[in-house]
Amino acid sequence: MPSILSVLSTGDIAALIWLFAAWIGIGYLTEHPPKNHPSVTVLMVNYRHEWMRQFITRQPRIFDSAILQTLREGPTFFASACLIAIGGGMALVGNPERLSQVAGELELGGVPTVLWQVKVITALFFVANALLKFIWSHRLFGYCAVMMASVPNDPADPLATIRAHQAAEINVTAAKSYNMGLRNIYFSLAALGWLVGPWGLFVTTCFVLGLTWRREFASHSRQIMLQDLPKIGKI
Structure with a gap:
């Protein structure tokens, strides 16, 4: 069986570097955007803190528990989907004959089986990473629920603001893990473009990169969030 490096062409290596560079780059830009052009992820941090500020005085708090339950459903669903995909x-990687059959059906039978395995494993890397992020996000939302329950009912209690701030920070961290999981799902789909060759990977990576950037920095929802931003602040 040929080694992995021997079956990777220069185009394959370049496209693979572009894939991981785009993944790391958009992740960093999303979490650390320019101060004059915040991302949706950063804008939502302020609204999550505002949520906890309103939570202190809201009676009853059933509405907040319903919101938190909804937030936990997202990581649960995607974690289950990731397990199925993995x-x-x-199973496909462990069955080289099936890979060769798929290659033949796609009229790409000249590609070595080991390269097909590498391509599938690359996509699975992002899916596995997403699974870990979704599991951790789900657990953090659970921590947030407990911390919200510890916030005193009396707004005048000095612990109310402190614990609400702690709950907000845990909520923000959980949301970040969830967003990273979604980003991994996007790039796992981009990695599938490698099945048709390095140019396919390059094109799908560019598409996913543009899609992710637009949703974080140029979406209509972002414009709506910016309208009330001066009135929103951290606890």
């Missing part, structure tokens, strides 16, 4: 992908 199982299917590993």
Whole structure:
């Protein structure tokens, strides 16, 4: 069986570097945007803190528990989907004959089987990373629920603001993990473009990169969030 490096062409290596560079770059830019052009992720931090500020005086607090339950459903769903995808992908990687058959059906039979395995594993890397992020996000939202329950009902209690701030910070961290999980899902789809060759990977990476950037920095929802920003602040 040929080694991995021997079956990777210069185009494959360049496209693979572009894939990971785009993944790391958009992740960093999303979490650390320019101060004069915040991302949706950063804008939502302020609204999450505002949520906890309103939570202190809201009676009853059933509305807040419903919101938190909804937030936990997202990581639960995607974690389950990732487990299914990983199982299917590993079954495919472990069956070289099936990979060769798929290659033949796609009229790409000249590609070595080991390269097909590398391509599938690359996509599974992002899916597995997403799974870990979704699991951690779900657990953090659970921590947030407990901390919200510890906020005193009396707004005058000095612990009310402190614990609400702690709950807000945990909520923000959980949301970041969830967003990173979604970003991994996007780039796992981009990695599938490698199945048709290095140019396919380059194109799908550019598409996912543009899509992710637009949703964080040029979406209509971002414009709506900016309208009331001066009135929103951290606890």
